[in-house]
Amino acid sequence: MPLPRPLAVLGLLALSILPAWADQAATQADLESLHPEKLSGEQLTALMPGAKISRVSGQGNAQYWTHREDGTMNVFNENRFGAQGSAMGGRTAYRPGTWRISEDGRYCVHIEWKHIEDEDWCRYVFKTDQGYYTSKAESDPAAKVFKLEIAR
Numbered sequence: 001m002p003l004p005r006p007l008a009v010l011g012l013l014a015l016s017i018l019p020a021w022a023d024q025a026a027t028q029a030d031l032e033s034l035h036p037e038k039l040s041g042e043q044l045t046a047l048m049p050g051a052k053i054s055r056v057s058g059q060g061n062a063q064y065w066t067h068r069e070d071g072t073m074n075v076f077n078e079n080r081f082g083a084q085g086s087a088m089g090g091r092t093a094y095r096p097g098t099w100r101i102s103e104d105g106r107y108c109v110h111i112e113w114k115h116i117e118d119e120d121w122c123r124y125v126f127k128t129d130q131g132y133y134t135s136k137a138e139s140d141p142a143a144k145v146f147k148l149e150i151a152r
Helices: 005-016 028-034 041-047
Strands: 052-056 062-066 072-078 093-101 107-111 119-128 131-135 146-151
Touching: 028 119, 041 093
Parallel strands: none
Antiparallel strands: 052 062, 052 146, 062 072, 072 093, 093 107, 107 119, 119 131, 131 146
16 A cells, blocks of 8 residues: 555655765775775875865764865864754864874874864775775775765
8 A cells, every 4th residue: 555645755755864874885895896995195195185075974964174285174063963962962063173194194184072072083095986985994894984075
């Protein structure tokens, strides 16, 4: 029996607003069909200055920043869901941060959050047929990967 029209429309609407990260690869093994290439420190040094970066956080918030030549950036955190229990307390925010390429060729980010602990991480970057992904591990099929949009 088909759903009544209002319920069918509601169901389609619910599917359309699923977070973008819901269909992303979860591990390095999931990237294999996308022909991943781990970028070297030299490749990242050429790619990252002036790059516009975007991602969806683990809480589902869209975050954007642009790399300045001096290694600084301002992160815009768009709290899409307005969850008062979220790390940002339901607020949209601009926060300062820095970026760099480590000696071992990882992309490193530091973000100074106001109400939560600062974010500080270094990850390997993989270029695939469907964009860029980061991972803590250089080569581990079980290691988690995270989508990172990089535009010039």
